[in-house]
Amino acid sequence: xxxxxxxxAIVTGIAxxxxxxxxxxxxxxxxxxxxxxxxxxxxxxxFEKKVSELVEPLNPxxxxxxxxxxxxxxxxxxQEVQKTWGKLDILIHCxxxxxxxxxxxxxxxxxxxxxxxxxxISTYSLTKLAAVAKPLMTEGGSIITLSYLGGVKVIPNYxxxxxxxxGLEMSVRYLAAELGPQNIRxxxxxxxxxxxxxxxxxxxxxxxxxxxxxxxxxRRTVTQLEVGNTxxxxxxxxxxxxxxxxxxxxxxxxxxxx
Ligand SMILES: NC(=O)c1ccc[n+]([C@@H]2O[C@H](COP(=O)([O-])OP(=O)(O)OC[C@H]3O[C@@H](n4cnc5c(N)ncnc54)[C@H](O)[C@@H]3O)[C@@H](O)[C@H]2O)c1
Numbered sequence: 001x002x003x004x005x006x007x008x009a010i011v012t013g014i015a016x017x018x019x020x021x022x023x024x025x026x027x028x029x030x031x032x033x034x035x036x037x038x039x040x041x042x043x044x045x046x047f048e049k050k051v052s053e054l055v056e057p058l059n060p061x062x063x064x065x066x067x068x069x070x071x072x073x074x075x076x077x078x079q080e081v082q083k084t085w086g087k088l089d090i091l092i093h094c095x096x097x098x099x100x101x102x103x104x105x106x107x108x109x110x111x112x113x114x115x116x117x118x119x120x121i122s123t124y125s126l127t128k129l130a131a132v133a134k135p136l137m138t139e140g141g142s143i144i145t146l147s148y149l150g151g152v153k154v155i156p157n158y159x160x161x162x163x164x165x166x167g168l169e170m171s172v173r174y175l176a177a178e179l180g181p182q183n184i185r186x187x188x189x190x191x192x193x194x195x196x197x198x199x200x201x202x203x204x205x206x207x208x209x210x211x212x213x214x215x216x217x218x219r220r221t222v223t224q225l226e227v228g229n230t231x232x233x234x235x236x237x238x239x240x241x242x243x244x245x246x247x248x249x250x251x252x253x254x255x256x257x258x
Contacts, residue, residue: 001236001237001238002031002232002233002236002238003031003032003236004028004031004032004033004089004090004232004235004236005031005032005033006032006034007032007033007034007089007090007235008033008034008036008081008085008087008088008089008090009025009028009033009034009035009036009088009089009090009091009092009235010036010037010038010062010081010088010090010091010092010133011024011025011028011035011036011037011038011092011094012038012066012068012091012092012093012094012095012129013092013093013094013095013146014037014039014051014054014055014094015039015040015047015050015051015196015197015198016050016051016054016197017054018194018195018196018197018224019094019196019197019224020094020146020191020194020196020224020227020228021092021094021095022054022055022224023223023224023225023226023227023228024092024094024144024224024227024228024231024232025037025055025058025092025228026058026225026228027225027228027229027231027232028090028092028228028231028232028235029058030232031232031235031236033089033090033235034061034085035055035058035059035060035061036060036061036062036063036064036081036084036085037051037055037058037060037062037063037064038062038063038064038065038066038077039051039052039063039064039065039066040065040066040067040095041065041067041073048065051063061084061085062080062081062084062085064076064077064080065077068095068120068121068125068128068129069117069120069121071128074125074128074129074132075132077132078132078133078136081136082136085136086136087136087137087138087139088133088136088137088141089137089139089140089141089142089235090141090142090143090144090235091129091130091133091137091141091142091143091144092144092231093125093126093129093143093144093145093146094145094146095121095122095125096118096121096122096146096161096164096198097117097118097121097122097198098114098117098118098122098159098160098161098164098201099111099114099117099118100201101114102114102115102118102159102160102161103157103158103159103160103161103201103202103203104157104159104202104203104204105157105159105203107159107160110159110160114160115160115163118160118161118163118164119160119163119164119167122161122164122165122168123164123165123167123168123171126143126145126168126171126172126175127171127175129143130143130175130179130186134179134182134184137179137182137184139183140182140183140184140185141183141184141185142184142185142186142187142234142235142236142239143175143179143184143185143186143187144186144187144188144189144231144234144235145168145171145172145186145187145188145189146188146189146190146191146227147165147168147169147188147189147190147191147246148161148165148190148191148193149190149192149248149250149253149254150162150165151163151164151165151166151167151168151169151190152165152166152169152190155208156203156204156208157202157203157204158202161202168188169188169190169246172186172187172188172244172245172246173244176243176244177244180243180244185234185239185240185242185243186243186244187234187239187242187243187244187245187246187247188245188246188247189227189230189231189234189246189247189248189249190246190247190248190249190250190254191222191227191249191250192212192216192221192222192248192249192250192251192253193205193208193209193212193221194209194221194222194223194224194227195209196224209221212250212251212253215253215256216250216251216252216253216256217251217252217253217255217256218251218252219251220251221250221251222249222250222251226249227249230247230249234247
């Protein structure tokens with residue numbers, strides 16, 4: 001029943017083979033979805049080359065730059081979706097950013113600029129992407145974003161990103177309420193800690209992972225592909241009654257009080 005054949009899926013946030021977005025793209029592809037990929041452009045074109053080589057086996061029909069700080073670039077990426085596919089079914093929002101100095105030490109030391117940038121890229125971008133995806137989701141759709149427990153409980157060093165994730169989870173609820181009548185579902189996956197480029201910027205990430213391995217009911221952390229499996233489920237008709245939710249894929253860590 002988990003069949004995404006004929007569904008068109010845009011996946012944002014692939015940086016390398018450790019990216020959670022890469023785990024998601026592979027599982028959506030395996031379930032039969034057509035994959036389109038956006039990447040963060042840089043001056044030397046390094047991401048473009050790396051990501052295009054990585055995703056080649058998925059045969060993406062769409063491969064476009066999309067820096068979410070640039071509204072014009074976001075709009076032009078989705079014009080490409082309109083031209084190529086005409087309609088969109090699945091949108092994966094799997095990106096975040098904060099300055100490294102804002103991911104350790106005192107939260108009260110966060111600069112105004114660092115705070116604004118972290119929330120613009122990590123939180124507001126979901127709303128912007130939902131706005132451009134909405135007119136393309138003519139047959140309903142599924143929008144999925146990635147959150148973390150640090151948006152609900154205090155996690156050492158997560159700091160401004162915790163504020164960003166709290167806002168992100170609330171954005172999921174507001175978007176789900178708005179888009180539900182169009183049969184567009186909006187959900188978040190709250191993943192356990194995984195070693196990636198972004199998580200390596202969080203102070204003490206390895207200690208966090210070891211702690212989860214000791215305490216989580218499953219005595220381990222999770223993999224990118226496990227997150228991808230849940231994303232495939234949430235994208236499918238099997239999840240047709242689920243919207244506005246935050247689903248934990250964290251080996252059960254979230255239930256523990258001690
Ligand atoms: N790794 C973890 O432990 C973990 C746990 C829970 C949630 N998450 C979330 O998963 C998502 C993916 O992160 P990841 O851990 O796979 O790391 P990652 O470094 O592989 O992915 C982060 C992505 O964000 C993109 N990005 C940054 N700034 C951008 C911008 N301005 N425009 C467009 N893209 C931009 C990067 O290019 C990169 O592809 C993030 O939202 C992160 O907060 C990660």
